[in-house]
Amino acid sequence: MTPTEYEYLRKFLRDHSGLDLSADKQYLIESRLLPLARKAGLSGIGELVQKLQGAGASALVTSVVEAMTTNETFFFRDKVPFDHFRDTIMPEIIKARAGRRSVRIWCAAGSTGQEPYSLAMSLKEMGAALTGWRVEIIATDLSQEVLEKAKAGIYSQFEVQRGLPIQMLMKYFKQTGETWQINPELRAMIQHRQLNLLHDFAQLGTFDVIFCRNVLIYFDQDTKINIFNRLARQVEGDGFLVLGAAETVVGLTDTFKPLPERRGLYKPNDPRTAAAKPALAGAAPRVAVMAGR
Amino acid sequence: MKTCLVVDDSSVVRKIARRILEGLEFEVTEAEDGSKALEVCQRQLPDAVLLDWNMPVMDGFEFMGHMRRLPGGDQPKVVFCTTENNVAHIAQALSGGANEYIMKPFDKDIIADKFAEVGLIPVGQAMV
Ligand SMILES: C[S@@+](CC[C@H](N)C(=O)[O-])C[C@H]1O[C@@H](n2cnc3c(N)ncnc32)[C@H](O)[C@@H]1O
Numbered sequence: 001m002t003p004t005e006y007e008y009l010r011k012f013l014r015d016h017s018g019l020d021l022s023a024d025k026q027y028l029i030e031s032r033l034l035p036l037a038r039k040a041g042l043s044g045i046g047e048l049v050q051k052l053q054g055a056g057a058s059a060l061v062t063s064v065v066e067a068m069t070t071n072e073t074f075f076f077r078d079k080v081p082f083d084h085f086r087d088t089i090m091p092e093i094i095k096a097r098a099g100r101r102s103v104r105i106w107c108a109a110g111s112t113g114q115e116p117y118s119l120a121m122s123l124k125e126m127g128a129a130l131t132g133w134r135v136e137i138i139a140t141d142l143s144q145e146v147l148e149k150a151k152a153g154i155y156s157q158f159e160v161q162r163g164l165p166i167q168m169l170m171k172y173f174k175q176t177g178e179t180w181q182i183n184p185e186l187r188a189m190i191q192h193r194q195l196n197l198l199h200d201f202a203q204l205g206t207f208d209v210i211f212c213r214n215v216l217i218y219f220d221q222d223t224k225i226n227i228f229n230r231l232a233r234q235v236e237g238d239g240f241l242v243l244g245a246a247e248t249v250v251g252l253t254d255t256f257k258p259l260p261e262r263r264g265l266y267k268p269n270d271p272r273t274a275a276a277k278p279a280l281a282g283a284a285p286r287v288a289v290m291a292g293r
Numbered sequence: 294m295k296t297c298l299v300v301d302d303s304s305v306v307r308k309i310a311r312r313i314l315e316g317l318e319f320e321v322t323e324a325e326d327g328s329k330a331l332e333v334c335q336r337q338l339p340d341a342v343l344l345d346w347n348m349p350v351m352d353g354f355e356f357m358g359h360m361r362r363l364p365g366g367d368q369p370k371v372v373f374c375t376t377e378n379n380v381a382h383i384a385q386a387l388s389g390g391a392n393e394y395i396m397k398p399f400d401k402d403i404i405a406d407k408f409a410e411v412g413l414i415p416v417g418q419a420m421v
Pocket of ligand 1: 017018072073074108112115140142143146195197198212213
């Protein structure tokens with residue numbers, strides 16, 4: 001790969017997905033894109049770059065962007081954020097929303113679904129406390145491929161053994177041969193949508209809780225700031241933002257403040273930022289009404 | 294240092310498990326079947342048992358039943374680790390007193406996750 005080709009791809013990725021590659025990530029590009037180029041019948045990275053610049057490359061653009069995303073995820077990843085969800089976030093929401101009895105949750109980079117399904121299982125485990133509530137979980141991701149897998153909710157034996165307690169596997173999954181599929185009732189709690197965080201997301205409406213974990217780490221500082229500022233407009237004044245273990249707003253923006261003693265948890269700083277709520281547009285949201293047990 | 298008893302009739306599996314568990318800072322002892330494992334437990338109960346199901350002489354499920362009836366035998370965390378990967382076996386193990394269940398093949402990440410799940414190691418250690 002020539003330096004010019006590398007620079008082209010760096011800029012291309014920054015523009016399309018926000019991925020911010022340092023100057024020495026040629027090996028990463030090669031390991032991810034060479035197989036893709038071969039499969040497309042191209043001789044190598046050089047020809048791939050040429051094709052990307054030509055007309056009618058949109059399918060190729062998509063597959064290059066998706067091939068460069070890191071989709072690694074586990075059920076209940078890092079555990080602590082899900083403890084916070086159960087012990088801090090939801091008790092507060094249940095109190096604050098007792099009148100309207102509804103909660104909206106957004107998984108802003110849901111990947112193959114482990115994160116949104118972990119939230120769905122947590123909510124189920126809360127049982128009677130949420131009986132009769134309207135629960136909406138929207139899981140979005142840039143990559144169509146991971147969304148398809150998330151929608152199907154089918155996982156390998158290896159995947160269901162990462163982070164998922166065995167009791168939950170027994171309770172919420174059905175085994176079919178070598179794979180495990182999450183129950184229809186939980187699948188129905190989640191609405192999957194393709195969404196690029198670089199683009200406008202105001203049309204999603206406002207949320208009580210936003211999980212945006214392990215995606216901003218790939219972006220440069222300006223992109224992070226821009227996304228934090230736009231996320232602040234989508235979270236209720238008394239809502240929560242949850243970030244990944246290596247992510248923080250500190251030093252980047254004052255639209256959110258970290259909660260003391262609650263690692264990874266943030267609240268919007270000025271309740272007024274969420275005051276002007278855009279009306280919820282788009283297709284009728286899929287809303288699961290929690291059944292009693 | 295916490296102790297873990299690895300019970301498996303395959304010496305290869307025991308060796309792999311030992312290496313992983315020592316990496317997680319366990320002191321490891323081994324047994325090649327349920328009855329040998331029970332002898333170990335009668336001398337001293339470990340903090341954890343990584344337990345195969347199908348073994349000659351005494352299988353893992355029967356061993357667990359005997360061990361649970363020893364004085365203090367409700368204390369060790371039992372993590373099954375077996376090729377029996379169907380719902381019926383998992384349910385049987387759990388109702389018989391198992392704390393977690395690993396379906397073979399396993400690797401370091403799965404062992405770390407499952408051991409963190411039952412509180413044998415801090416969660417952070419599973420996040421490698
Ligand atoms: C490492 S996964 C994190 C999954 C999950 N949140 C977790 O913490 O386990 C990162 C995900 O972000 C997605 N992603 C990358 N760039 C994105 C963008 N610009 N907009 C939306 N999603 C993006 C990737 O497709 C990938 O599925």
